[in-house]
Amino acid sequence: MPSISTKGLQMPASPIRKLVPFAEAAKKRGTQVIHLNIGQPDIATPDVALEAMRSLDRKVIEYSHSAGFESYRKGLAGYYAQHGIHISHEEIIVTNGGSEALLFGMMACFEPGDEIIIPEPYYANYNSFAIAAGAKVVPVRSSIQEGFALPPIGAFEALITPRTKGILICNPGNPTGYLYSRAELETLRTIVLKHDLYLFADEVYREFCYDGATHESAMTLPGLEQHVVLVDSVSKRYSMCGARVGAFITRNKELYNAVMKFAQARLSPPTFGQIASEAALRTPQRYFDEVITEYKQRRDILVEGLNTIPGVTCPKPKGAFYCVAELPIDDSDRFCQWLLESFEHEGHTVMMAPATGFYADPATGRKQVRLAYVLEQDQLKLAIACLRAALATYPGTTEAVAVAAKATS
Amino acid sequence: MPSISTKGLQMPASPIRKLVPFAEAAKKRGTQVIHLNIGQPDIATPDVALEAMRSLDRKVIEYSHSAGFESYRKGLAGYYAQHGIHISHEEIIVTNGGSEALLFGMMACFEPGDEIIIPEPYYANYNSFAIAAGAKVVPVRSSIQEGFALPPIGAFEALITPRTKGILICNPGNPTGYLYSRAELETLRTIVLKHDLYLFADEVYREFCYDGATHESAMTLPGLEQHVVLVDSVSKRYSMCGARVGAFITRNKELYNAVMKFAQARLSPPTFGQIASEAALRTPQRYFDEVITEYKQRRDILVEGLNTIPGVTCPKPKGAFYCVAELPIDDSDRFCQWLLESFEHEGHTVMMAPATGFYADPATGRKQVRLAYVLEQDQLKLAIACLRAALATYPGTTEAVAVAAKATS
Numbered sequence: 043m044p045s046i047s048t049k050g051l052q053m054p055a056s057p058i059r060k061l062v063p064f065a066e067a068a069k070k071r072g073t074q075v076i077h078l079n080i081g082q083p084d085i086a087t088p089d090v091a092l093e094a095m096r097s098l099d100r101k102v103i104e105y106s107h108s109a110g111f112e113s114y115r116k117g118l119a120g121y122y123a124q125h126g127i128h129i130s131h132e133e134i135i136v137t138n139g140g141s142e143a144l145l146f147g148m149m150a151c152f153e154p155g156d157e158i159i160i161p162e163p164y165y166a167n168y169n170s171f172a173i174a175a176g177a178k179v180v181p182v183r184s185s186i187q188e189g190f191a192l193p194p195i196g197a198f199e200a201l202i203t204p205r206t207k208g209i210l211i212c213n214p215g216n217p218t219g220y221l222y223s224r225a226e227l228e229t230l231r232t233i234v235l236k237h238d239l240y241l242f243a244d245e246v247y248r249e250f251c252y253d254g255a256t257h258e259s260a261m262t263l264p265g266l267e268q269h270v271v272l273v274d275s276v277s278k279r280y281s282m283c284g285a286r287v288g289a290f291i292t293r294n295k296e297l298y299n300a301v302m303k304f305a306q307a308r309l310s311p312p313t314f315g316q317i318a319s320e321a322a323l324r325t326p327q328r329y330f331d332e333v334i335t336e337y338k339q340r341r342d343i344l345v346e347g348l349n350t351i352p353g354v355t356c357p358k359p360k361g362a363f364y365c366v367a368e369l370p371i372d373d374s375d376r377f378c379q380w381l382l383e384s385f386e387h388e389g390h391t392v393m394m395a396p397a398t399g400f401y402a403d404p405a406t407g408r409k410q411v412r413l414a415y416v417l418e419q420d421q422l423k424l425a426i427a428c429l430r431a432a433l434a435t436y437p438g439t440t441e442a443v444a445v446a447a448k449a450t451s
Numbered sequence: 452m453p454s455i456s457t458k459g460l461q462m463p464a465s466p467i468r469k470l471v472p473f474a475e476a477a478k479k480r481g482t483q484v485i486h487l488n489i490g491q492p493d494i495a496t497p498d499v500a501l502e503a504m505r506s507l508d509r510k511v512i513e514y515s516h517s518a519g520f521e522s523y524r525k526g527l528a529g530y531y532a533q534h535g536i537h538i539s540h541e542e543i544i545v546t547n548g549g550s551e552a553l554l555f556g557m558m559a560c561f562e563p564g565d566e567i568i569i570p571e572p573y574y575a576n577y578n579s580f581a582i583a584a585g586a587k588v589v590p591v592r593s594s595i596q597e598g599f600a601l602p603p604i605g606a607f608e609a610l611i612t613p614r615t616k617g618i619l620i621c622n623p624g625n626p627t628g629y630l631y632s633r634a635e636l637e638t639l640r641t642i643v644l645k646h647d648l649y650l651f652a653d654e655v656y657r658e659f660c661y662d663g664a665t666h667e668s669a670m671t672l673p674g675l676e677q678h679v680v681l682v683d684s685v686s687k688r689y690s691m692c693g694a695r696v697g698a699f700i701t702r703n704k705e706l707y708n709a710v711m712k713f714a715q716a717r718l719s720p721p722t723f724g725q726i727a728s729e730a731a732l733r734t735p736q737r738y739f740d741e742v743i744t745e746y747k748q749r750r751d752i753l754v755e756g757l758n759t760i761p762g763v764t765c766p767k768p769k770g771a772f773y774c775v776a777e778l779p780i781d782d783s784d785r786f787c788q789w790l791l792e793s794f795e796h797e798g799h800t801v802m803m804a805p806a807t808g809f810y811a812d813p814a815t816g817r818k819q820v821r822l823a824y825v826l827e828q829d830q831l832k833l834a835i836a837c838l839r840a841a842l843a844t845y846p847g848t849t850e851a852v853a854v855a856a857k858a859t860s
Contacts, residue, residue, distance in 0.1 A: 053709065307550065313692075
């Protein structure tokens with residue numbers, strides 16, 4: 043039997059999806075599983091996008107341009123201009139989700155062995171794209187005590203080696219929900235210019251900012267025209283994760299041309315998804331206002347609820363729809379599996395993503411979980427009640443906390 | 452400015468698309484360009500697939516399972532069974548077109564530096580996927596004189612090295628249209644077993660066989676359960692290239708699991724495309740009968756027409772919808788560009804793919820072009836008339852042929 047490649051062996055199994063068989067078993071037993079483990083919102087896709095599908099009048103579903111429909115790219119450029127990001131449609135390559143933008147970008151920028159510094163905890167699949175490209179992720183730790191703020195410039199500089207070739211940020215962040223300030227972006231700008239690095243900015247949660255905070259794009263940093271790669275997607279913006287339409291954006295012509303060759307090899311991004319995405323550009327502002335109000339309320343319920351559970355700490359994030367909480371437990375992988383295998387509270391249990399998958403060294407995330415507030419408020423309240431009860435009975439809960447939890451549950 | 456990676460530099464620009472700017476200029480001048488350069492059929496997508504889009508009743512366009520909808524995979528398994536290919540839905544991963552199946556398969560099977568033997572001429576993008584995976588394409592020459600039959604076993608064995616890890620075939624073939632016989636597949640089986648290689652079989656043109664010939668799948672070869680990777684796509688079968696729905700199929704569990712990790716990293720294949728593809732499984736046989744009859748007629752017009760032009764040789768292929776013709780010219784890249792830049796015949800010209808991009812050494816394809824018979828019969832007749840006239844006036848036409856062509860044009 044021929045062997046599997048080193049990359050094939052090294053690729054991590056998805057930390058978000060690896061608990062799925064346990065969830066399926068729980069459902070078969072009749073337990074309702076509250077899914078806070080994955081960023082699949084229950085928010086309706088804008089009707090203008092669905093209507094574009096329902097009124098489809100094409101006879102042949104053809105390939106598009108490898109960079110995506112020109113009309114869609116022009117529309118996208120208009121959307122970015124409204125967000126203060128001034129780019130031309132010729133600086134955009136439409137991709138199969140943000141995932142493909144990351145994969146192609148990493149393959150075009152990084153040699154095998156090149157290092158990418160990523161503030162951790164970070165989106166687990168960055169590891170996968172880096173492995174596919176042969177690059178090495180070098181984490182720079184952000185701490186829950188600091189609310190996951192950008193580490194100071196010195197922490198980055200301590201990690202720079204001759205192989206350092208890029209920095210990757212997710213802003214607002216998955217899994218932390220952290221929103222970088224202008225000052226933090228300026229810090230990144232300084233490092234990137236000083237060491238001539240690529241700056242990958244995954245900004246797929248751009249719309250989701252709360253408490254009056256505004257999103258600052260890496261694309262607006264002056265002097266970084268040759269350095270910045272903007273990764274985008276319609277998945278979260280329009281609650282249209284299944285459309286698989288993203289974008290790779292750079293003003294660096296040479297890099298654009300290199301990524302275009304990867305895009306040409308796979309012929310084109312999906313035509314149906316592009317039709318829906320182009321229509322979605324006409325989504326009324328009212329839709330976003332309502333969605334953002336809803337997410338803010340969900341965040342408040344979830345984060346405030348979590349912080350009332352004895353021993354639980356959860357910073358209140360200003361963006362995206364995730365938070366990372368520290369729990370008074372022995373091991374988040376074990377706890378999340380136990381919730382699905384051995385626990386229920388009034389017929390319910392909670393599925394969460396152990397944070398071990400969001401750190402380069404899983405041990406760092408051993409007491410943390412990521413929760414996505416993508417479900418209705420009543421479900422979130424139920425989830426809090428479940429977690430409170432679970433921490434009171436889980437055998438791995440810190441003893442003092444278990445006693446206190448029992449008293450309040 | 453940070454540098455582009457070696458892979459980014461090595462990736463070839465698409466040989467099929469690189470003439471596009473010249474075609475655009477020709478159109479601006481008012482010349483009608485007959486597109487025989489790309490496998491984008493004008494055949495209508497089955498209405499059952501389009502109707503699935505028009506009657507879409509989902510409120511949220513969600514991610515699917517990373518391997519694709521279970522219902523679609525089960526449906527696909529039924530489709531394969533009808534074609535004598537017996538696999539389970541758990542041996543299928545739905546991909547972003549056949550392209551992604553090739554990319555993930557190569558990344559999971561081949562180490563950087565591993566060698567893949569591919570009969571040439573071959574689909575140009577195989578080079579791109581191999582470069583992305585770091586693998587090396589080793590061509591084994593099939594000749595136009597032999598109608599592009601599989602080279603003899605000795606030709607393969609002469610190329611085997613300690614780094615040889617796989618063989619890739621396209622059956623029926625792009626660009627040649629060649630359909631492998633059972634005996635040829637048995638030859639491949641012998642080599643694959645003897646040297647413990649992967650056998651990648653790109654069978655996306657399975658339906659398109661002519662003159663009573665039937666397609667034999669590599670999946671039906673006994674004893675190759677651990678070796679065969681089947682690459683498939685709905686693009687050509689249902690004239691739905693833009694759906695971007697393909698499949699990676701293997702009975703090798705370890706390889707399946709490795710590719711699933713790549714699939715999980717990119718979350719899911721496109722939901723809209725899967726809905727259309729699942730509906731397309733109900734396409735009536737009548738559709739295929741009509742399409743195949745149409746393609747056969749087109750092939751006959753094109754191939755017979757080409758062979759009436761002095762100095763032109765074109766074997767009649769038994770499958771797919773391409774042919775490779777040898778022309779009495781100096782250089783196919785120059786000729787194809789000249790057709791777009793400096794020629795017209797009664798207001799028309801022809802766009803073809805120079806075969807240079809389909810050979811590991813471009814020089815081998817210097818006198819050959821690939822033509823896709825994806826247009827209506829009248830357009831094909833017009834294309835023949837254009838080519839006849841072009842060869843009579845093109846400055847790089849072999850002199851004796853130019854004289855003869857002038858006499859018949």
